[in-house]
Amino acid sequence: MQIGSVLIDPPVILAPMAGVSNLAYRAIAREQGARLCITEMVNANALMHKSAKSFRLMELDPGETPVGIQIAGSDPTLMAEAAWQAQQQGADLIDINMGCPVPKVIKNGDGSALLNDRDKAISVVKEVVSRVSVPVTVKMRAGWDHTSITAPALAEAFERVGVKAIFVHARTRDDLYARPANWEFIRQVKEHVGIPVVGNGDIKTPQDAVKMMEMTGADGVMIGRSSFGDPWIFKRMSEFMETGRHLAPPGASERAEMARFHLRRLVSVKGEAVGIRQMRQQLTWYLHGTPESNVFRNRCYSLNTLEEAENLIREWMDHAQNEELSWI
Ligand SMILES: Cc1cc2nc3c(=O)[nH]c(=O)nc-3n(C[C@H](O)[C@H](O)[C@H](O)COP(=O)(O)O)c2cc1C
Structure with a gap:
């Protein structure tokens, strides 16, 4: 076009x-x-x-x-x-x-x-x-x-x-x-x-x-x-x-990696306070449809700092790897 x-x-x-x-x-x-x-x-x-x-x-x-x-x-x-x-x-x-x-x-x-x-x-x-x-x-x-x-x-x-x-x-x-x-x-x-x-x-x-x-x-x-x-x-x-071909959706670690990249980039663009506020909802979407996502999702809403957000993503990755989850 x-x-x-x-x-x-x-x-x-x-x-x-x-x-x-x-x-x-x-x-x-x-x-x-x-x-x-x-x-x-x-x-x-x-x-x-x-x-x-x-x-x-x-x-x-x-x-x-x-x-x-x-x-x-x-x-x-x-x-x-x-x-x-x-x-x-x-x-x-x-x-x-x-x-x-x-x-x-x-x-x-x-x-x-x-x-x-x-x-x-x-x-x-x-x-x-x-x-x-x-x-x-x-x-x-x-x-x-x-x-x-x-x-x-x-x-x-x-x-x-x-x-x-x-x-x-x-x-x-x-x-x-x-x-x-x-x-x-x-x-x-x-x-x-x-x-x-x-x-x-x-x-x-x-x-x-x-x-x-x-x-x-x-x-x-x-x-x-x-x-x-x-x-x-x-x-x-x-x-x-x-x-006409279907590409496979991303796996667990790819999603977590993307969430982390998005988080860091957003904080660098908007500063920590605004970046984290805007990222809370975004993080819940990256988690969407994943097993036990509600446990992590509820925590997203109370994130205040980059460090807290990074820790949450790290835990989510560890959890995914340990459970060897495969997500839709
Ligand atoms: C959070 C949010 C913000 C939006 N802001 C704008 C905007 O700034 N300008 C605009 O033309 N449309 C805006 N829209 C409308 C979207 O561009 C789009 O037309 C609408 O979401 C329908 O498309 P979708 O079903 O693919 O989401 C916004 C939509 C959402 C959900």
Whole structure:
């Protein structure tokens, strides 16, 4: 799949996820086969106020490519400025958030609120496209609710003003995460545009990825939550898409090693306090489905220091080796 000048082959993408798809997570996903990674969303308004935290969200690893920086906001001028900053930072593409359902975001008219404001949405996209030379993409939910599925017509308008690909999260704003994704929405968008469409939402297995693409005609897949504790999913999907072969899931020590690598990298990026806080949940996902995982999992929530986290992983490894466990 080609998004403007950016080749993504096979078309397997890490979704933007606030609090998750940071430098550390993207490095792991990339190494494990994600061919494009998108940053956490960066608020255009906060950038204008020179928020150090927001600038840090845009930091990329030297040589990190291809990578998209996602920006959120609804003021066309601020969004264009944010896009320019993101390009300066080294982004290979700029992604505009039109999916975030969080009240704090939509009350400002940002995120999925733009799905209800056609003129504003188009003018944001136009300004952004005219300010940067890298490709611009839009990640959108299907519409505000099931009576207003605006994504197909909006996507068509975005293509006309120069957007190079659409990422469709196959839910409405109203669905939040309570309803299962409906891939039919992806098909509807695909029918309205000639640019690549990437399907997203509840794609959990390599078979799901192929099925979603067959059902909808989508050009690629975007994976969020199914990569939690399982970054190998990108390779498993790519392999199945390309050859129909199933790769074996990782064994015990590989999972523990990855958890430790992730922990150290995250702490080096975010500092110990924030890194450990964000890693607690991640660790439980690495443990997910493993025998006696609940014993270790409960301890994850009370971790406070790198040393405590390293000790827990060491114990988990010893336990796994002693028991000669084989995990799913
Ligand atoms: C913790 C978390 C944070 C998210 N943050 C963002 C975000 O910053 N920008 C965005 O466009 N979508 C965000 N999303 C939505 C995901 O990108 C994706 O659309 C959604 O999780 C559905 O895909 P999945 O079923 O593969 O997880 C977030 C999702 C999660 C679970």
